[in-house]
Amino acid sequence: MIKQLVALNAGLYGAYFIANGPIRTLYKQYLTLDSNSSILSVASCHLGHTSATMFALNSAVLWTIGNNHAHTYGCARLMKLIGFSCAVASVLGVHEVYHNGGQVINGGSAVSAGLITYNLFKNPQWFHIIKFTYHPLILISLMAFYGAHANDKAVLGGIAGGFGAFLLAL
Numbered sequence: 171m172i173k174q175l176v177a178l179n180a181g182l183y184g185a186y187f188i189a190n191g192p193i194r195t196l197y198k199q200y201l202t203l204d205s206n207s208s209i210l211s212v213a214s215c216h217l218g219h220t221s222a223t224m225f226a227l228n229s230a231v232l233w234t235i236g237n238n239h240a241h242t243y244g245c246a247r248l249m250k251l252i253g254f255s256c257a258v259a260s261v262l263g264v265h266e267v268y269h270n271g272g273q274v275i276n277g278g279s280a281v282s283a284g285l286i287t288y289n290l291f292k293n294p295q296w297f298h299i300i301k302f303t304y305h306p307l308i309l310i311s312l313m314a315f316y317g318a319h320a321n322d323k324a325v326l327g328g329i330a331g332g333f334g335a336f337l338l339a340l
Contacts, residue, residue, distance in 0.1 A: 171245045172236050176229050183219040203263045205271035216256045219277040231282040235289055250340045255284025259327025266323050275324045283328025291336045
């Protein structure tokens, strides 16, 4: 399942990367959330990467932590976590677009932030290879600082969704 999600993200980003101007405009209209987006982009904005760095980072998190999560808890729980994180991020994104406009969500940052947050609380032993994560709040604080500084509603929504899924035992 993780291979299909990463392949879908790679295919969509590849299409964006090689597309010309009008196709990129359509891509941004339907696969990113901003003030010019369609109503469909509320659900699909978590698939449309427009940055190679964020695409690589989100794919790496999905491939490593997502694979571990799917093997440990199953694909159904992985999809519940991803859905919950994306739903919270979409609500925050729609609120931001409604009040301030501008580009809000593009890419799978909500998925990555939700996976990291959930598993930092549920499985902190997975992160002991990174020396500064002996306490989960350090990495979550760094992600929250990035989300607040860059006004990235996907990261903030993913953190909230991952923690909410942990509390609800999804």
